[in-house]
Amino acid sequence: LLILNRPTDYFAGLREILVYPGAFAVTRTETDAAGVQHAWRRVHLGESSSRGQVVLAWDAVLAGAADAADGHNVVIHEFAHQLDQENGEANGAPPLRGAARVARWAAVMGAAYAMLHQQVAAHEPPVLDPYGAYSPAEFFAVATESFFERPQHLAAALPEAYAELSSYYRVNPLVW
Ligand SMILES: [Zn+2]
Structure with missing residues (x-):
């Protein structure tokens, strides 16, 4: 779905x-600026790494596919991260051609x-899944879920973002 109209199909x-x-539970460790190591465990439904691995919880995959119009789909989410990671760590900016496009x-x-x-932050009704406010990378993944599953909503709420995603994914789910 995410690479339908790409010149390559992988x-x-x-x-x-x-x-x-x-x-599944994932343990992460990080050493802070003071040299102190922190470790924490988190439960995940999916994960994508810049080393070329996607992990998915099958029950979450089924739940995501059960309703194709609720804006939640862990497969779309993780594979959006995978595209974002084509140029390094996920940062919300997948590879784009041309400086003007990158700037836009x-x-x-x-x-x-x-x-x-x-x-x-203001506890207002969010335009997208609030998880998207966690980081630009999560914003891209969450916006991608909305783009494919709730295109009318996204196009009305964030028309410019919708247009960017439509240009990037080379599809227009509004007409599907
Ligand atoms: Zn994510």
Whole structure:
């Protein structure tokens, strides 16, 4: 779905897809600026790494596919990350051709991300899944879920972001 009209029909960096039966716990460690190591465990329904791996919880995959118009789909979400990771760590900016396009993407998506952030902070009804306010990378993944599953909503709420995503994915789900 995400690469329908691409000249190539594969995810360039993807090596493997792991499917677990259900949600899985991931332990992360990080060393902060003071040299202190932090470790935490988090439960995930999916994960995508810049080393070419996507992990999916099968029950979440089924739940996401059960309603194709609710804006939630873990497969679309993780594979959007995988596209974002084609040029390094996920940062909300997948590879785009040309400086003008990169600049336009940054301006449009940055403004939409800031708007969602503000709505979540102000406890206003968010235009997208509030998880998208976590980081620009999550914003891109969450916006992609909306783009494919709730195109009317996204096009009405964030028309410029919709246009950027339509140009990037080379499809217009509004006419489907
Ligand atoms: Zn994500």
